[in-house]
Amino acid sequence: xxxNPLNAANRGVYISDNLPFLKNLNDSCIDLVxxxxxxxxxxxxxxxxxxxxxxxxxxxxxxxxxxxxxxxxRWGINNPDEANxxxxxxPETRYKDFWSWETDVHESWLSDIEADYxxxxxxxxxxxxxxxxxxxxxxxxxxxxxxxIRRVLKDTGSLYLHCDHTAGxxxxxxxxxxxxxxxxxxxxxxxxxxxxxxxxxxxxxxDTILFYSKSPRFHWETPYxxxxxxxxxxxxxxxxxxxRWRADQLTxxxxxxxxxxxxxxxxDPGANSNHWRTPTAGGMNDFIIEKQLIPGWPEGYxxxxxxxxxxxxxxxxxxxxxxxxxxxxxxxESTKGVALDDIFTDIKRLEASSVEKxxxxxxxxxxxxxxxxxxSCPEGGVVLDCFAGCAYVAVAAERLGRDWVACDINARSWxxxxxxxxxxxxxxxxxxxxxxxxxxxxxxxxNIVTVHGPNQLPxxxxxxxxxxxxxxPPKPPIWKExxxxxxxxxxxxxxxxxxxxxAWCCGFANRMPDGTIIKTTxxxxxxxxxxxxxxxxxxxxxNRAPLCMEHNIRKSNQRxxxxxxxxxxxxxxxxxxxxxxxxxxxSYARHEAENLLTQARMAKGFQSxxxxxxxS
Numbered sequence: 091x092x093x094n095p096l097n098a099a100n101r102g103v104y105i106s107d108n109l110p111f112l113k114n115l116n117d118s119c120i121d122l123v124x125x126x127x128x129x130x131x132x133x134x135x136x137x138x139x140x141x142x143x144x145x146x147x148x149x150x151x152x153x154x155x156x157x158x159x160x161x162x163x164r165w166g167i168n169n170p171d172e173a174n175x176x177x178x179x180x181p182e183t184r185y186k187d188f189w190s191w192e193t194d195v196h197e198s199w200l201s202d203i204e205a206d207y208x209x210x211x212x213x214x215x216x217x218x219x220x221x222x223x224x225x226x227x228x229x230x231x232x233x234x235x236x237x238x239i240r241r242v243l244k245d246t247g248s249l250y251l252h253c254d255h256t257a258g259x260x261x262x263x264x265x266x267x268x269x270x271x272x273x274x275x276x277x278x279x280x281x282x283x284x285x286x287x288x289x290x291x292x293x294x295x296x297d298t299i300l301f302y303s304k305s306p307r308f309h310w311e312t313p314y315x316x317x318x319x320x321x322x323x324x325x326x327x328x329x330x331x332x333x334r335w336r337a338d339q340l341t342x343x344x345x346x347x348x349x350x351x352x353x354x355x356x357x358d359p360g361a362n363s364n365h366w367r368t369p370t371a372g373g374m375n376d377f378i379i380e381k382q383l384i385p386g387w388p389e390g391y392x393x394x395x396x397x398x399x400x401x402x403x404x405x406x407x408x409x410x411x412x413x414x415x416x417x418x419x420x421x422x423e424s425t426k427g428v429a430l431d432d433i434f435t436d437i438k439r440l441e442a443s444s445v446e447k448x449x450x451x452x453x454x455x456x457x458x459x460x461x462x463x464x465x466s467c468p469e470g471g472v473v474l475d476c477f478a479g480c481a482y483v484a485v486a487a488e489r490l491g492r493d494w495v496a497c498d499i500n501a502r503s504w505x506x507x508x509x510x511x512x513x514x515x516x517x518x519x520x521x522x523x524x525x526x527x528x529x530x531x532x533x534x535x536x537n538i539v540t541v542h543g544p545n546q547l548p549x550x551x552x553x554x555x556x557x558x559x560x561x562x563p564p565k566p567p568i569w570k571e572x573x574x575x576x577x578x579x580x581x582x583x584x585x586x587x588x589x590x591x592x593a594w595c596c597g598f599a600n601r602m603p604d605g606t607i608i609k610t611t612x613x614x615x616x617x618x619x620x621x622x623x624x625x626x627x628x629x630x631x632x633n634r635a636p637l638c639m640e641h642n643i644r645k646s647n648q649r650x651x652x653x654x655x656x657x658x659x660x661x662x663x664x665x666x667x668x669x670x671x672x673x674x675x676x677s678y679a680r681h682e683a684e685n686l687l688t689q690a691r692m693a694k695g696f697q698s699x700x701x702x703x704x705x706s
Contacts, residue, residue, distance in 0.1 A: 116551060126483075158501055178499050178500065217260055221260065243304045246304075255294060282439040340416055349395055356414075374421070446513065454482050474495055574630050584631065589673075594679070617642050
């Protein structure tokens with residue numbers, strides 16, 4: 091897939107639900123996504139009542155509060171109800187990490203997931219049974235966003251998702267289903283605290299960072315940390331005019347027939363079943379070139395013995411007094427340190443007195459984001475944080491000279507951004523209020539941090555068919571109306587009755603040993619006759635069909651109309667009946683489904699215009 095330009099403002103902070111924001115980003119325009127989403131803790135944070143201290147510490151100044159309200163007012167948002175309609179949180183709202191199947195999940199999300207990602211849908215349904223509807227609702231909320239995150243990542247891009255024990259195992263499976271198990275890179279344990287006393291279990295002292303790449307060819311720069319001082323004193327105890335060094339082997343296991351296996355200076359490596367090795371790339375090799383210890387190294391010394399002679403002449407070989415095998419002087423300065431593993435213990439959580447501290451209890455250190463960005467975002471790359479309330483990812487990206495864009499659902503994040511960037515003393519950075527910036531200036535002034543409202547989202551410049559904005563963020567008043575008038579289980583039963591409990595794709599049926607059809611919905615999936623990715627925008631019974639499980643998955647991956655897929659099955663000789671004429675007629679099925687929909691609506695006390703049907 092071709093990389094595309096970023097169509098959002100560089101250094102832009104977007105106040106919006108991140109789902110519509112993500113849907114408006116170009117395909118393949120982001121190098122790194124680093125997010126710290128809700129943890130599904132089933133807790134409420136923030137203000138306890140109108141008299142309680144502001145969740146930001148120190149509290150907002152009158153000027154900051156007035157600026158927040160003025161900013162919202164410019165977007166036509168003057169109270170919590172208008173914020174709700176715009177799909178964002180009012181700044182004074184308590185943050186609720188509760189998740190409800192009835193209020194936070196729209197049926198169309200599930201229908202789309204089932205159609206396009208049946209394995210992910212199965213995971214959500216399994217979670218619903220095993221862990222309960224709250225966790226399943228949270229996974230559904232995350233899934234629709236992770237689909238978009240994967241789309242906007244470049245093929246060389248990566249995702250880092252911060253979580254804890256609450257939903258971490260479920261998120262890991264969800265990411266396997268979306269990014270692919272082969273693109274899972276690390277389950278990083280970040281030890282955020284040392285002292286934690288739990289009376290009935292081991293202390294929970296770490297969070298998890300799930301690291302996935304979009305493809306196997308992701309960008310990677312190995313991060314290193316300094317050697318332990320005690321190790322340095324013990325291992326690099328020798329010192330000369332160049333620096334601290336330790337003795338390293340000049341031989342490697344295995345005999346060779348070439349020059350590397352021949353004796354040098356009277357020493358035969360083959361006597362110990364070894365051969366000579368010399369630095370040829372990285373580490374000590376770079377150190378020799380940088381310090382100009384050997385002129386013309388290594389191009390001017392093509393053979394093994396020539397390189398050994400040059401190393402010895404430069405004083406880089408140690409001849410032990412009680413041995414015949416010389417050693418290479420490996421200097422401390424030539425090492426990058428210790429390659430970092432997947433347990434981070436050297437970055438501590440923010441203390442109350444930290445300059446970075448905003449007052450939010452879940453805020454992460456900028457150093458943590460800096461480590462991730464250095465490893466997985468190239469210079470000149472773009473970093474995205476779409477759960478950006480604490481601003482730490484954007485601050486880290488700015489410090490490291492990367493482009494970045496951020497999104498958060500609460501206007502309070504703009505106040506946090508201005509505070510954090512002022513603390514960071516980024517000389518080139520200015521935070522201007524929106525009335526001082528117009529669209530043309532935002533494109534010209536790359537060193538200006540700008541803020542954008544929910545009606546100022548990026549415009550997709552790549553896809554020829556504009557993706558419609560999704561439903562507003564989950565709010566109880568909005569999610570009461572279902573996507574279809576007939577429940578899914580009832581819909582499946584009605585449609586199977588029309589076909590005599592045979593799959594509409596191939597004629598599959600659950601049968602007794604004597605061939606009698608069992609009237610059960612088991613082993614059938616409900617799919618769209620006309621896929622949503624094409625003309626099939628309706629989730630009503632008039633656009634639904636029961637398919638066998640195998641063909642449902644295959645059809646979803648191909649995004650074919652059911653009539654087209656039927657023909658494909660027939661051509662492949664996979665029909666369970668003699669020919670296509672033995673399957674239910676799709677025009678008849680639509681007509682009967684329209685009658686069922688009319689009956690369902692009349693039972694609810696109203697009649698609506700039915701969606702138009704495509705000819706089958």
